[in-house]
Amino acid sequence: MDIQIPTQTVMADTPNQSLSDSFDIVARQDKAEAAIATLRSDVDEVKARVDKIGMAAVRPAIGGASTAPSAEVKGFVDGYLRRGRESEVKSISATTPADGGYAVPREIDAMIASELKEISPIRGLAQVVQVGSAGYRKLITTGGTASGWVGEAAARPETDTPEFAEIAPPSGELYANPAASQSMLDDAAFDLEGWLASEIAMEFARAEGAAFVNGTGNDQPLGFLSSPTSLAGDAVRSFGSLQYIGSGDANGFDANPESRLIDLVHTMKAGHRQGASWVMNSATLSEVRKLKTTDGAFLWQPGLVEGQPDRLLGYPVVEAEDMPDVAGGTFPIAFGNFKAGYIIAERSATQVLRDPFTNKPFVHFYATKRVGGQVLDSSAIKLLKIEA
The missing domain is CATH 3.30.2400 (Major capsid protein gp5 fold)
Structure with missing residues (x-):
């Protein structure tokens, strides 16, 4: 059965409907363009802020506190x-x-x-x-001793x-x-x-x-090499005196230099060895770099990574040109935890x-x-x- 649709109704509604759809499409396009323009503006603003932050980051700062001088x-x-x-x-x-x-x-x-x-x-x-x-x-x-062990009900003896x-x-x-x-x-x-x-x-x-x-x-x-020195160990040495050991040769290193350096390391307490360093000048360092163990291996261990210090027996080496050269009666090599061993007091201004x-x-x-x-x-x- 065919359905008949009045022609005049279709003819009357079609132009209005098309016009309304056109207005909707235009309105949507305007909204889309406005949204895109707003988004572009936001992106440009964010980009400007990022560029400003980047320029401030690479600008050299005085004292690290501010990018502009006070x-x-x-x-x-x-x-x-x-x-x-x-x-x-x-x-x-x-x-x-x-x-x-x-x-x-x-x-x-x-x-x-x-x-x-x-x-x-x-x-x-x-x-x-x-x-x-x-x-x-x-x-x-x-x-002196300011502590001790006692039982729960025992008397507390006087400490030194x-x-x-x-x-x-x-x-x-x-x-x-x-x-x-x-x-x-x-x-x-x-x-x-x-x-x-x-x-x-x-x-x-x-x-x-x-x-x-x-x-x-x-x-x-007062330099640390100008302090009193002694062969005595920590338990009996007078306060303020630095312990030293001999190299085994009156003019330089003996035939077994690694044993002397190992002895020097282990004269120090284990707690101080954490953070210890070797200190010597470049002339002494050139001789130390040539030292070998009895099996022919070098004692020197160059740093394998950029920025990592060179090491001797596992400890970093610091060059100080004011240390003496290798000669009879001198102290060309120091090994120590200088953070604990030496203090610098300065007026800040x-x-x-x-x-x-x-x-x-x-x-x-x-x-x-x-x-x-x-x-x-x-x-x-x-x-x-x-x-x-």
Whole structure:
């Protein structure tokens, strides 16, 4: 049975329906285009933020604290160091030392300290403490028993009285005097704070590196090689004396050098051996690298990964050029846990005095810092002496 649909109804509804569908399609297209435009705008904004973060990440930071110099740094560098305007420094910090210098901002001081640790071998190994005054003292227990074992109901016997020794590292004024021409200072592209930190750190590292090894203790640190030495073991040796063993030959190493080095390692307590290092200069190191065991194997173990230190008998080797060469009666090799064995006490603020008059047309920057050092725990550092 056929169904008849009135022609006039179809003819009447079709144009309106088509028009409505067209409007819906256009509206949907407009919404889609608006959504796409919004999405593109969001993507562009996110991309701009990511690019900004990336640029900030690669921008060199002063002291690692901020990507832009602080007002204190700008006033110190652009005002005082470049142009000698003391008023800009005084407006930031009212502390002025008696000698007329100014304490460098913390950011620049942190740069100096970071470079010092990288290029000063003993500083990178030793314990470093910051002090606010010229002196530093520390009490150390050297003997006595303050504990014991008893039963639950047993009497508690009196323990021995602990014995103490006072550590007061000798200190002195460390100074550096780098110079720059006025044209260098007038150049805005010249990285003055980076240059100054690097120059001061290099001079400080050279001077303190020698003092931490061979310092006399008179207006300078007492070097660990200047401390008293003894063949006695830890149990009977006097406090502050470093133990040493002989090399077996009056002029160098004997026929069985590995046994001497192994003995040197095991004169140290097991607790101190964790974190211990060898210290020697490059001339001694060249001889040590040639040493072999009785079966022909080298004692030297080069680092297999970039950044990993070379090792001798499993312990890292640190080069300190201020250590003596191999010769009769010297101590060319030290083995120790310097974090426990040697202490460096320094006043945290570095002082800088601008001097444009002494050596015209150059401007000198006279930098000073008070640094002290001394053996802290003599059982944590052992020495090899060249003797029969």
